[in-house]
Amino acid sequence: MTARPANAHQARLLRLLRDGGPRSRAELGDRVDLSRSKLAVEVDRLLETGLVVADGLAASRGGRRSHNIRLAPQLRFLGVDIGATSIDVAVTNPELEILGHLNQPMDVREGPVAVFDQVLAMVAKLRDSGVAEGFDGAGIGVPGPVRFPEGIPVAPPIMPGWDGFPAREALSQELGCPVMVDNDVNLMAMGEMQAGVARSVRDFFCVKIGTGIGCGVVVGGDVHHGTTGSAGDIGHIQVEPEGRQCACGNRGCLEAYFGGAALARDAEEAARDGRSPELARLLEANGRLGAADIAVAASAGDGTSLDLIREGGARVGQVIAGLVSFFNPGLVVIGGGVTGLGHTLLASIRTQVYRQSLPLATGNLPIVLGELGQVAGVTGAARLTSDHLFSPA
Numbered sequence: 001m002t003a004r005p006a007n008a009h010q011a012r013l014l015r016l017l018r019d020g021g022p023r024s025r026a027e028l029g030d031r032v033d034l035s036r037s038k039l040a041v042e043v044d045r046l047l048e049t050g051l052v053v054a055d056g057l058a059a060s061r062g063g064r065r066s067h068n069i070r071l072a073p074q075l076r077f078l079g080v081d082i083g084a085t086s087i088d089v090a091v092t093n094p095e096l097e098i099l100g101h102l103n104q105p106m107d108v109r110e111g112p113v114a115v116f117d118q119v120l121a122m123v124a125k126l127r128d129s130g131v132a133e134g135f136d137g138a139g140i141g142v143p144g145p146v147r148f149p150e151g152i153p154v155a156p157p158i159m160p161g162w163d164g165f166p167a168r169e170a171l172s173q174e175l176g177c178p179v180m181v182d183n184d185v186n187l188m189a190m191g192e193m194q195a196g197v198a199r200s201v202r203d204f205f206c207v208k209i210g211t212g213i214g215c216g217v218v219v220g221g222d223v224h225h226g227t228t229g230s231a232g233d234i235g236h237i238q239v240e241p242e243g244r245q246c247a248c249g250n251r252g253c254l255e256a257y258f259g260g261a262a263l264a265r266d267a268e269e270a271a272r273d274g275r276s277p278e279l280a281r282l283l284e285a286n287g288r289l290g291a292a293d294i295a296v297a298a299s300a301g302d303g304t305s306l307d308l309i310r311e312g313g314a315r316v317g318q319v320i321a322g323l324v325s326f327f328n329p330g331l332v333v334i335g336g337g338v339t340g341l342g343h344t345l346l347a348s349i350r351t352q353v354y355r356q357s358l359p360l361a362t363g364n365l366p367i368v369l370g371e372l373g374q375v376a377g378v379t380g381a382a383r384l385t386s387d388h389l390f391s392p393a
Contacts, residue, residue: 002075002136002177003049004393009034009042014051014071016392018095019194022055022070043069051075051240051314071095076131077385078138079174080119081184081377084108084158084211084260085339087115089122090378091131096194096386098375100131108143111161112170135177137389139381140167140301141184143212145230151181154229157248158212178383184208185232185336186223187380189216192333194383196371204331205323206370207234209316209338209345211260215323234323235259239315254319258312260291260338266308267294276304291338298344308342310348317352323366324357335370342369 005011009032016031017023023031029039046052047069055070066138071094081088085108090101102122105374144156151168156240172179189206192198198218206216213235217224224231235255236248243252247261256262267289271279278297283289297305309335320332332353334346350367357365370376 002389003051005044005049005051005390006045007392009038010046011392012043013046015387017069017071018386018390022068024068025066028069049232061183062281075136076134076176077382078123078132078135079378079381079385080138081141081187081381082106082108082115082119082143083134083184083377084143087118087122088374088378089119089126090375090382091126091135092379092382093238094386096379096382098379100126100129100276101375101378102126103374108159108162111164112167116167116170116174119171123175135175136387137177138171138179139187139384140156140171140179141187141377141381142167142181143184143210143214145228145233146181146183146225147229148182148225151179153181166196178385178388180381180388181234182223182225182381182384183214183216183229184377185214186225187378187384188335188376189218189223189333190380190383191372191376191378192370193221193381194216194336195374195379197333197368198331201331203327204329204333205320205327206333206335207316207320208336209259209334210336212255213259213316213336217327221301234319237319237322239318240298254315257315258338263291263308263312263338267297267305270304270308276302278302279305291340295340295342298341306344309344313345313348314352317349318356320349320367321353321356324353324361328361329365332365332367334367335373335376339369 012032040272052069053072056068075094077092079090087106088103091099106118113257116151142153142157145154147154155163168179168181185208188208198204202221205217208214215232215234217232236253238252239254240252244256246253246256267279269281282293294305354362
């Protein structure tokens with residue numbers, strides 16, 4: 001079992017080294033509210049645990065040169081991002097830089113046993129590649145609400161068979177390390193905060209538009225989960241009274257009108273109805289349509305595809321506008337598979353938000369695409385488990 005910090009001061013030092021890389025004792029002293037003698041005591045205790053190591057001489061600051069301190073280079077974190085239709089698995093070093101990454105298609109509806117068998121097979125491949133012999137912690141993202149303290153999915157609408165499954169316990173036994181479980185969009189938000197577009201922002205939204213639609217809510221640098229783990233479930237906010245039937249059982253939800261599944265359905269309908277020869281051609285060639293096909297058609301100037309993107313973006317923007325007026329974030333990040341639709345989608349979302357929300361809330365509000373793409377979730381998962389390891393026992 002990997003050692004844990006003994007107190008909040010040590011935890012703060014570990015996270016500074018994770019996020020900023022090696023630092024001298026003097027540099028660490030500039031960042032923490034500790035006397036020089038107390039800092040020396042805490043650093044020496046961390047050196048004894050093996051969580052940190054000396055790392056060469058620091059640059060002179062006018063006196064005797066001290067050693068840099070860095071996280072132990074042998075530390076390894078595992079990040080797993082389970083989406084509706086695919087799985088990403090990555091291994092990181094202690095600074096959360098990705099050392100190895102695999103992606104495989106997988107339908108989450110096949111259930112937790114089949115999905116975790118696939119995860120473990122991918123983990124074995126990464127181990128065999130030599131990037132890690134074992135793990136000091138693992139973070140897992142799933143596409144549904146999670147009761148965070150226990151790591152248990154709760155009534156996830158697109159995950160039949162997962163309700164109440166002890167995901168944290170099951171993976172911990174298989175991997176032999178502590179495991180943390182959270183909603184996938186929360187981990188996307190953490191990834192963008194760690195190494196992406198939200199690095200310097202403390203209060204922001206991260207909206208994931210994939211098969212479904214969710215929102216990570218970050219408050220003061222921490223993810224807000226809500227009482228039952230369902231904070232940010234914006235895909236089931238109603239946008240049309242008595243509208244389309246949604247997978248959750250209600251009518252008129254945002255997800256019933258936009259997101260990967262709804263977009264594919266509308267595009268295939270347009271192809272079969274003769275409204276889009278370009279989509280009809282792609283449907284005949286591929287047998288089905290997805291967001292990537294709609295992006296191809298839109299880039300070729302297909303008016304129906306452009307309308308689908310704009311209408312969907314307007315509905316997403318309608319929901320985000322209400323959230324912006326309520327929460328007043330400093331940034332809105334848009335991510336997920338459907339963001340392959342690019343700036344047409346982003347422009348439609350921005351137009352709706354800036355039109356509906358008050359200027360006081362939107363005057364300095366960037367609405368941007370995420371920077372990390374496919375690795376945002378696994379980066380966030382690694383951060384989640386490192387946060388756990390770098391917390392007092």
